[in-house]
Amino acid sequence: MQYDKFNQNELNCAAFKSxxxxxLDSRRRPQxxxxxxxxxxxxxxxxxxxxxxxxxxxxxxxxxxxxxxxDFAVQVLQSIEVQQxxxxxxxxxxxxxxxxxxxxxxxxxxxxxxxRTEDLSESDLANSPKIPPAVLQxxxxxxxxxxxxxxxVYTALNAIWLAQxxx
Amino acid sequence: xxxxxxxxxxxxxxxxxxxMLALVDCYQGQVFGLCYRMLGQRQDAEDMAQETFVRAxxxxxxxxxxxxxxxxxxxxxxxxxxxxxxxxxxxxxxxxLVESLADRQPDAGRARHLAEEVQQALGRLREEYRLxxxxxxxQELSYAEIGAALNCPLGTVKTWVHxxxxxxIEMLRKREIVGEVSHAxxxx
Numbered sequence: 001m002q003y004d005k006f007n008q009n010e011l012n013c014a015a016f017k018s019x020x021x022x023x024l025d026s027r028r029r030p031q032x033x034x035x036x037x038x039x040x041x042x043x044x045x046x047x048x049x050x051x052x053x054x055x056x057x058x059x060x061x062x063x064x065x066x067x068x069x070x071d072f073a074v075q076v077l078q079s080i081e082v083q084q085x086x087x088x089x090x091x092x093x094x095x096x097x098x099x100x101x102x103x104x105x106x107x108x109x110x111x112x113x114x115x116r117t118e119d120l121s122e123s124d125l126a127n128s129p130k131i132p133p134a135v136l137q138x139x140x141x142x143x144x145x146x147x148x149x150x151x152x153v154y155t156a157l158n159a160i161w162l163a164q165x166x167x
Numbered sequence: 168x169x170x171x172x173x174x175x176x177x178x179x180x181x182x183x184x185x186x187m188l189a190l191v192d193c194y195q196g197q198v199f200g201l202c203y204r205m206l207g208q209r210q211d212a213e214d215m216a217q218e219t220f221v222r223a224x225x226x227x228x229x230x231x232x233x234x235x236x237x238x239x240x241x242x243x244x245x246x247x248x249x250x251x252x253x254x255x256x257x258x259x260x261x262x263x264l265v266e267s268l269a270d271r272q273p274d275a276g277r278a279r280h281l282a283e284e285v286q287q288a289l290g291r292l293r294e295e296y297r298l299x300x301x302x303x304x305x306q307e308l309s310y311a312e313i314g315a316a317l318n319c320p321l322g323t324v325k326t327w328v329h330x331x332x333x334x335x336i337e338m339l340r341k342r343e344i345v346g347e348v349s350h351a352x353x354x355x
Contacts, residue, residue: 049336052340055345067199068199069213073192075217076191080187
């Protein structure tokens with residue numbers, strides 16, 4: 001800090017830095033600011049800072065003459081197209097996978113359920129705990145409700161599978 | 168300009184490829200410039216600029232049309248560059264971070280040397296500092312625009328820009344690029 005050397009109208013080093021930041025923040029040219037320059041004339045380190053900032057910003061704001069290749073925009077559109085195709089393909093693959101998985105599940109379930117009942121012997125059935133008639137009746141009702149839903153799901157899955165095959 | 172951009176965006180959303188091309192043409196210089204400054208390599212910068220436009224065009228619906236288009240686009244570019252830098256950190260590279268501009272800038276001399284030194288110093292800055300510094304000083308976005316685009320408090324953006332300036336000066340001074348007192352200051 002070299003404040004002691006200056007009179008009270010002049011900035012000290014801390015005030016110099018704050019003012020410099022404020023000027024740069026408002027995009028004004030610090031080298032045209034009287035107070036900053038007055039301080040910089042007497043304070044070597046601050047003068048260096050001011051010169052350095054000026055130089056730095058000139059270098060940053062000088063356009064780098066680098067240009068993108070002429071077909072850049074076309075390539076952007078091409079790569080969007082490629083990405084969309086990939087997305088469509090992966091979506092189709094996912095739908096196919098779900099359709100196959102669902103079909104397999106249905107087939108396996110349909111195959112396993114009758115087998116399981118066939119495997120049970122008469123004695124097994126006789127020894128199995130009795131289900132109350134009220135529960136059996138309720139199960140019947142529920143299965144009647146589910147039937148159309150499961151039928152439609154099955155039909156829908158078949159339709160998806162068929163659509164996949166056709167695509 | 169803003170209305171023109173809004174029109175282009177609307178047409179792009181409707182699938183008009185001419186509008187998309189116009190939109191890319193309009194901003195490719197700024198996006199590529201930011202990517203180049205962030206990454207220091209032409210090839211990476213081109214790739215990231217391309218990725219930026221692909222992402223932007225595919226998510227145009229997310230752009231808030233009450234705001235400026237450029238800060239939104241540059242925020243995407245900044246994020247792409249930071250991802251690229253993170254990937255670069257993970258894989259060892261034998262190429263130099265900063266590409267020489269010698270064969271691209273015909274006017275040799277001090278200005279080019281300074282530009283290269285500044286580019287190198289930028290490469291050593293923290294990513295967030297570099298991004299906000301470039302958005303403010305090179306792309307001339309306001310602090311509010313940068314804050315909104317990067318989802319960052321305004322005070323933080325301001326602090327980062329100030330720190331970036333100081334650190335850059337310090338680096339350039341250490342390299343004896345900006346040691347001397349400018350003649351202009353002396354004469355005032």
